[in-house]
Amino acid sequence: MKITVADVEYVARLARLALSKAETELFAGQMDAILGYVDKLNELDTADVRPTSHAVPMENAFREDAVNPSIGVEKALANAPDRVDSFYRVPKVIE
16 A cells, blocks of 8 residues: 555644645655555464454453442541531632
8 A cells, every 4th residue: 555645644634733745755654664564464364363452361350249338428428628418518610
């Protein structure tokens, strides 16, 4: 696949980037080299390779969900600097 200067200019316009002529030509060459490498990788036969998301085997580290009793409003608000009934009172931040 050949990346042209027009392709780079189009992508730069979408990303709202202002590129110089030298940068556009540089990026066109670099992007073309990257896509050439990807094409080379696509030539490999990976039919017998299992897909992986990690380089080493991993197990789920999450604990089982368990229903526990709530601590209650009084304990939750025990250290509140300012409260109204069963709510925290916070300073007004919008005028």
